Amino acid sequence: MNSIKKCLFPAAGYGTRFLPATKATPKEMLPILTKPLIQYGVEEAIEANITTMAIITGRGKRAIEDHFDISYELEHQIKDTGKEVLISEIRSIIKTCTFSYTRQIEMKGLGHAILCGETLIGDEPFAVVLADDLCSNDDEGILSQMIKIYDKYQCSIVAIEKIPMSETNKYGVIAGNLVDNTDDIYRVTDMVEKPDPKDAPTNMAIIGRYILTPDIFKILKNTPPGKGGEIQITDALLEQAKEGNVIAFKFKGKRFDCGSIDGFVEATNYFYKKSKPSIT
Ligand code: UTP
Secondary structure, three states: OOOOOEEEEEOOOOOHHHOOOOOOOOHHHOEEOOEEHHHHHHHHHHHOOOOEEEEEEOOOOHHHHHHOOOOHHHHHHHOOOOOHHHHHHHHHHHHHOEEEEEEOOOOOOHHHHHHHOHHHHOOOOEEEEOOOEEEEOOOOOHHHHHHHHHHHHOOEEEEEEEOOHHHHHHOEEEEEEEOOOOOOEEEEEEEEEOOOHHHOOOOEEEEEEEEEOOHHHHHHHOOOOOHHHOOOHHHHHHHHHHOOOEEEEEOOOEEEEOOOHHHHHHHHHHHHHHHOOOOO
């Protein structure tokens, strides 16, 4: 039995970097080839044996709910045309998983979005996927890797990546001590949200994958707005880190920042080449 049964997808943000595309379309529904970003995230959760999906939405995000629902009219329209295969993956996702939704009424930051998920998650450890960080690894998905780390350390886990020092102001950045003589697992000692390069403790950045223990909800309720006036998950995680309860894990695989135009184009090219191996 999986120790992590639920995955939370904060998807209420405005996606302003993709305006005007995101004016009436959720950022999470922008496609890399033929699949929307959020479907890649859900597939990663399924690969990690999670089938309960909890999605934080907001105004203008109805398309996400419609995507994870059956469209009888469409099914009727494409029946016996040979095109059914195009929706076979999403149909199997709908059959395998349950989807629950709650709205974040005011966009008060990622920490606040996660707190909005409390009623969907309850009192158990859970995964968090930011669908605009698209992760890919052929052998084992990033969430799967993280659940193994959680099973060993039984505390919150954040996925990290080394980034150029000049980009620390776009990420939560950690400092930590190596554990178990591996070069990819750290016990976190400090965390800073979007520091200037000159103030950053390291260049190890948190990317959009977390396993959180449920005490995070109580901490978030008492976390004041931080950087940018938003309730930051980094600030809440720092409280857990002070007790030695956060592990940072350098995951194996690729990550594309699909919340930025460069990352989105890179991911599109990567998946296009992967789908057509003859292209170099
Ligand atoms: P981003 O920082 O990428 O913000 O949020 P954004 O609004 O999606 O995009 P830009 O910067 O305006 O282009 C990181 C993740 O946190 C979610 C977003 O949906 C995204 O998955 N989020 C952020 C919320 O759900 N609620 C918030 O209040 C803020």
